Amino acid sequence: MKSAKARREQRQQASPWARLFLNILFVIFVGGGIYAGYLFYATVKDIVAHMRVPTFPNLRLPSVETSSDSQDNHPGSDIFYDWESTDPIHIVLLGLDQRPEESGPSRTDTIIVVRVDPATNSASMLSIPRDLWVPIPGYGENRINTANYIGDLKGYPGGGPALVKKTIEYNLGIRVHYYARLNFEGFVRIIDRIGGIDINVPAAIEDSQYPDPDNPGAYTTIYIPAGRQHMDGQTALKYARTRHVDSDFGRLSRQQQVIMAVRDRVLRLDLIPQLLPHLNELMNEMGDAVQTDLQPADIIRLAQWAEQIEDGNIKQGMIDSSMTVPLVTPNGAQVLCLDREKVRPLIKELFPNGSPELDEAQVEDLNHLAAEGARIAIQNGTTTGSLASHTAAFLKERGFQVVQFGNADRFDYAQTVIIDYSGKPYTTGRLAQLFHVAEGNIQRPSGVASEVDILLIIGQDFQLPTGG
Structure with missing residues (x-):
């Protein structure tokens, strides 16, 4: 080589x-x-x-x-x-x-x-x-x-x-x-398009329980001899998928x-x-x-x-x-x-x-966040550039599901606001804890249609934590 x-x-x-x-x-x-x-x-x-x-x-x-x-x-x-x-x-x-x-x-x-x-x-x-x-x-x-x-x-x-x-x-x-x-x-097509591959097969393979591609639920027998073999896409797929011959x-x-x-x-x-x-x-x-x-x-x-x-x-x-x-x-x-x-x-x-x-507390936190599956949007309500994208990265690395981020409708929000549209108490609480959002700045409107579950609007009081 x-x-x-x-x-x-x-x-x-x-x-x-x-x-x-x-x-x-x-x-x-x-x-x-x-x-x-x-x-x-x-x-x-x-x-x-x-x-x-x-x-x-x-x-x-x-x-x-x-x-x-x-x-x-x-x-x-x-x-x-x-x-x-x-x-x-x-x-x-x-x-x-x-x-x-x-x-x-x-x-x-x-x-x-x-x-x-x-x-x-x-x-x-x-x-x-x-x-x-x-x-x-x-x-x-x-x-x-x-x-x-x-x-x-x-x-x-x-x-x-x-x-x-x-x-x-x-x-x-x-x-x-x-x-x-x-x-x-996709696997088969790419192998065929490059003209097949050469594989040194260490031992002959005979598998009588290989899934039959033409009859779902049925099986067929495949055989691949030992030694150097030139394989097309279908053969390479069989070689990569078979497991009954060993494990x-x-x-x-x-x-x-x-x-x-x-x-x-x-x-x-x-x-x-x-x-x-x-x-x-x-x-x-x-x-x-x-x-x-x-x-x-x-x-x-x-x-x-x-x-x-x-x-x-x-x-x-x-x-x-x-x-x-x-x-x-x-x-x-x-x-x-x-x-x-x-x-x-x-x-x-x-x-x-x-x-x-991860320690036990982090694992438990991830489980709670995943169980709620809250879809979070982040909006930057300040003049500080890229704050929403940095916050999205911070939250994603900690298991939060951020699906949107960008600028708010205005840039003069004095305080950070959390809006919980769908009733996601654990995720809302964790966001409030991380970003020190007071209870008075957490809104829980009822009957309001939203594509996301939680909206976080960043205000002038916002500080991105250095830890989790």
Whole structure:
């Protein structure tokens, strides 16, 4: 494998679009690849079409209203990330257990948390087994792969991905900034579009209980011989999904193997002239498969960082059988319990200097906030710039569901006001406690229709706490 320096030197004769094309591919697949791959395609489509950093007309981004005050935050992100810093960024990649004919809330077949660190020019990824039995904030204990399903089904603010992020932080102490998710069809198409991948299969795989894609609820037998195999999209999907030949942990290992194979494939320069002529076709065919809260400018910045990452600075890990204990629930479900003491060293290795572990009071606070699910809007009623966006970032990092922020109807509010439209006593109380809002400045109107549950109007007496 060529070094990053050698690759950059070899690209000098490539066109600017080809270099941008390769850079974006590099970051997507360094970062954990398969399930973020569609993000690259949507980005390049609009860059080629408009020759500028555009918006995504074809991506289903969360609808969060902002105003000019929002310059310091990204509307789709639950956790604030400062793109001017060199802090590590965390992205969760979600593969949906969803067939082309299916719609509605879905469980996640794959969960991979990716870390890109621009300060050390390194990256890491952690695979999380789908059967991990964990507390899902506000919804009791369940398999971790149900967090996305529950979040979408119950209307959790930010949907399933937001609840997945919160669940990961709650149980593993990893604060996730962004997400990308897609389904099986997306996986197959991207592998086919890059001409397949080469995988060294350590042992022959024969699985007679593989889900039959043509007959939901039925099974079929698949066979993949040992040795170096060139796989198309369907074969790669089977290789990444099968688990009856060994276990879910073996499947996690195969998924990471596929990710690195894709990365190796797309970093070959001869792919560029093959793929560039088909960009419009790719976009028309694949544009609806991805969901993400990353923005185009974010992708470009990630690409610039990832170009500096050498092959040896990519770490891979998984929560495996040595860090879990098998358990049968009262309903008869076979699940895995997390051994937190044993998983802690892995988290520290892959995510050094990550989020501090939550104490019991913080966990209880998160549970109460998640249970109420209050949708909060923040309005800046002062002349201090960016105060609403900074407050939104502060609250999001502490588990509050901020869905709007911007300027108030005027800028001469002397005192901060909280308006509770929907009866969310715990969240209202926590806001009043954090920002020292007197009871007389808390309004609880009845019969007033509102798109949000709580409105926080920032006044001249407002001070953003330095702690939580």
